[in-house]
Amino acid sequence: MTIGTDTCVEPAALHHVSHNHLLDMSKPAEHDQASIDAIIVPTARPIAYLRKAITLAGELNCRLVALCSIRASAADVKREAAKAGVDFLAIDTDLVPDGVVPNFETSAMLRGVRFDRRTDTSFKRNLGLLLAKIAGWERIVFLDDDISVSRADDLRDAAGLLYSHAVVGLKNGGYPDNSVVCHAYREVGGPQDTFIGGGALAVGAVSFTSFFPNIYNEDWFFLLDDDRLRTTGVTGLAVQSPYDPFANDRRARSEELGDCLAEGIFSILDNGGRVQDADVVYWKGFIRKRRRFIENVLSRVEGVDGEPGEKGRMVAALKAARGRNLLIEPKLCVDYLAAWRADRDCWAKHLDDLGQKHTQGLAKALAELGVMYLSQGRLDQDVARFQAGLAGTVRQSLVVGADHRRMAPVPIAEPLVEPTGAHILDIHGEGHTVVISQAEEPLGGQDQSRADAEIPVIMVDLEMVDQGDSRQVLADFLLVGGSHPHVDTAEKQPC
Numbered sequence: 001m002t003i004g005t006d007t008c009v010e011p012a013a014l015h016h017v018s019h020n021h022l023l024d025m026s027k028p029a030e031h032d033q034a035s036i037d038a039i040i041v042p043t044a045r046p047i048a049y050l051r052k053a054i055t056l057a058g059e060l061n062c063r064l065v066a067l068c069s070i071r072a073s074a075a076d077v078k079r080e081a082a083k084a085g086v087d088f089l090a091i092d093t094d095l096v097p098d099g100v101v102p103n104f105e106t107s108a109m110l111r112g113v114r115f116d117r118r119t120d121t122s123f124k125r126n127l128g129l130l131l132a133k134i135a136g137w138e139r140i141v142f143l144d145d146d147i148s149v150s151r152a153d154d155l156r157d158a159a160g161l162l163y164s165h166a167v168v169g170l171k172n173g174g175y176p177d178n179s180v181v182c183h184a185y186r187e188v189g190g191p192q193d194t195f196i197g198g199g200a201l202a203v204g205a206v207s208f209t210s211f212f213p214n215i216y217n218e219d220w221f222f223l224l225d226d227d228r229l230r231t232t233g234v235t236g237l238a239v240q241s242p243y244d245p246f247a248n249d250r251r252a253r254s255e256e257l258g259d260c261l262a263e264g265i266f267s268i269l270d271n272g273g274r275v276q277d278a279d280v281v282y283w284k285g286f287i288r289k290r291r292r293f294i295e296n297v298l299s300r301v302e303g304v305d306g307e308p309g310e311k312g313r314m315v316a317a318l319k320a321a322r323g324r325n326l327l328i329e330p331k332l333c334v335d336y337l338a339a340w341r342a343d344r345d346c347w348a349k350h351l352d353d354l355g356q357k358h359t360q361g362l363a364k365a366l367a368e369l370g371v372m373y374l375s376q377g378r379l380d381q382d383v384a385r386f387q388a389g390l391a392g393t394v395r396q397s398l399v400v401g402a403d404h405r406r407m408a409p410v411p412i413a414e415p416l417v418e419p420t421g422a423h424i425l426d427i428h429g430e431g432h433t434v435v436i437s438q439a440e441e442p443l444g445g446q447d448q449s450r451a452d453a454e455i456p457v458i459m460v461d462l463e464m465v466d467q468g469d470s471r472q473v474l475a476d477f478l479l480v481g482g483s484h485p486h487v488d489t490a491e492k493q494p495c
Contacts, residue, residue, distance in 0.1 A: 014289050017190065023169075024233045036156070037137035040067065040125070054080055057087070064081055065091075067124040114327060117258070119214070125212045162202055197219045198218070208351060221340065256328070264287075294321055
């Protein structure tokens with residue numbers, strides 16, 4: 001491969017190896033510790049990965065919010081968190097209805113093209129911010145399911161710093177969390193630093209109006225205000241579990257646009273500039289410099305001795321990143337930042353509208369939004385308020401299993417089943433969850449599948465019925481308000 005004279009350029013001359021001087025490194029005083037309202041975990045792995053966060057929530061006496069998809073499920077969270085005696089709120093995010101989180105312009109402009117990033121981490125983190133706003137929480141912590149925090153006081157310290165900082169990250173004391181390109185640079189001896197990120201981040205209420213775009217380095221964008229870095233502190237220690245950045249070249253491809261954009265913006269901030277300085281002329285020069293950096297690292301990897309298999313994977317990843325970089329145009333970068341600014345305004349308005357509309361607590365708000373969830377323990381005043389709304393007589397309802405066998409009747413609060421009673425549509429899971437329709441008449445010979453039922457439904461977990469009356473069950477464990485049960489979450493509603 002021919003790289004020309006760029007092989008003589010030191011990579012550090014083409015790339016800022018650290019941005020940590022942008023952070024406030026001041027130490028919190030012991031008396032500055034503060035409580036945390038919730039630990040929010042976007043999780044897609046089996047329940048074993050969540051146990052450290054469950055333990056941490058117990059030590060901090062705060063709520064665990066688990067936002068689940070893929071191999072994670074709200075039902076698994078319920079079992080583990082209830083066993084540990086930890087207050088929790090668990091949501092299967094694939095079932096979140098359209099419009100709860102808006103369809104951002106930054107996502108729409110990349111959808112269906114090679115830069116499309118098909119992950120749900122940003123969606124989950126934005127959902128976490130929305131929950132915090134509606135619940136009136138003041139201090140939350142985002143924690144990834146592959147990151148552990150051994151000292152609960154590190155999070156109390158971070159929460160204390162939120163009195164003077166918009167966000168506070170924990171330093172990473174585990175496996176370095178960098179892009180594939182930066183990992184390769186470190187492997188050939190480059191002095192590559194790490195930066196704080198959304199994997200272990202304390203966030204104050206003042207920053208809930210920022211959002212996570214669906215792009216690599218979405219947490220770096222979250223840390224920005226309109227033109228500069230928010231007041232960002234760092235304290236404590238979080239440990240990132242090891243992973244293989246060179247397992248396949250898809251990772252490098254999916255990261256390149258976000259890495260290029262974020263590194264370009266933070267390079268401006270490093271030099272005392274502002275985000276608005278990133279015009280077409282700037283991006284033309286930066287993209288060229290970024291490409292030279294990738295090519296320089298690639299040439300060094302190809303020139304060093306090493307295990308052939310590992311070296312081959314690094315080369316393949318760097319070539320994938322270079323190939324994707326060739327598709328990045330300066331105008332795309334400018335247009336993306338314009339869309340990001342529009343999305344910031346859209347998100348702030350969305351939260352404000354929700355905050356004004358849903359003033360009766362988190363449980364009631366989630367029911368009205370049609371968000372299904374599992375919870376246990378206190379929802380502060382929310383359970384009491386919701387239960388108050390369920391006051392009324394209780395009547396027996398017809399319960400029919402998936403095989404149409406009669407089961408023990410479940411008492412349902414009268415106001416929820418007017419005018420003539422509730423009727424079971426289906427049994428889900430392993431015979432535990434029933435779907436109760438607010439139908440005016442028994443379904444009779446109608447199709448009893450949820451897909452064909454154009455009526456509001458309420459889901460009740462039968463495992464919990466014997467632990468309290470139906471009003472407690474409906475208030476505390478699983479609510480869904482008037483939404484069609486089959487929801488396509490691929491297309492969120494636009495702002």
